[in-house]
Amino acid sequence: MGYHVAKLLKNQAGETLGISIIVPINKETLEHLEKEPVSRAYFSNLNVSERNAFAVSEDNNAGWFIRMLDYADPTDLAARSFSLYNLFPLLLAGGKIIVSTPLPFFQDLLRNFGFQEVEGAQHYDYGENYPSPTYLLDVSGPKLAIYLKQFTNTTYQVDILQQKFDFTPREMDIIKLILDENSNSTIAGKLYIAEVTVKKHISRILSKTRVNNRTQLIKRILEMV
Structure with missing residues (x-):
């Protein structure tokens, strides 16, 4: 599956604090996912249409x-933050993200991110005393923009940002339109301002968040909310 699938989190002394294993889903990995513990609870029960979509x-x-x-x-809170860090690039990459865990705190984290429990995909591969549901988040295609909009649309989250x-209120208006994948010209039209004004606002937004482009801005926002 490639060495990039597994990553280690280490401190300055070289000691390993955490590990992540994130498997890409494609025709080369699908057969393994259907047979291996933990993943098989979901992948072995796909119908023909669902399997073809993953292949x-x-x-x-x-x-x-x-x-x-x-x-x-x-x-270790710093190591647990590593879990969050590894989720952000997946959200921005799109597609379907699937995970199964017996850990209550991680289950709560997944639900907070909008993951839904998959019916009929609970297993006991971690042990007979550890029921492990499977969760799925679909951010494929246009669903990514919809997800990001919903994820950043509550008053609490806006207050955090x-x-x-x-x-400023105008900068928040522009951020919401960026999350909806609007171009600068479209944003200008919706807010009844000049496109050059939109560009100035975006430059200030990028400066405040210390990022260089829209993709990095979205990732930075996800880190905050």
């Missing part, structure tokens, strides 16, 4: 299966 080329992954996010010390970066 894409290696260059066009249909999604990701989060096989493991683990730590040497489960109480405004307080952290001192965004």
Whole structure:
């Protein structure tokens, strides 16, 4: 599956604090996912249409299966933040993200991210005393923009962004339109301002969040909310 599937989190002394194993879903990995513990609960029960949708080329992954996010010390908050860090690139990559875990805190985290429990995909591969549901988040195609909009649309989340970066109300309007994948010209039309004004606002937004482009801006927003 490639060495890039597994990543280690280490401290400055070279000690391993955490590990992540995130498997791309394509025609080369699908057969393994159907047979291996943990992943088989979901993938072995796909219908023909669902399986075909996952059987894409290696260059066009249909999604990701989060096989493991683990730590040497489960109480280490810095290591647990590593779990979040590894989720953000997956959200922005699109596709279907699937994960199964017996850990209540991780289950809560998944639900907070909008993951839905898959019916009929619970298993006991971690042990007979550890029922493990399977969760899925579909951010394929246009669903990514819809997800990002919903994820950043509550008053609480908006307050977090405004307080952290001192965004103006106009900058928040522009951020919401960026999440809807609007071009600068479209944003200008919807807000009844000149396109050059939109560009100036976006430059200030990027400066405040210390990023260089829209993709990095979305990732930065996800890190905050």
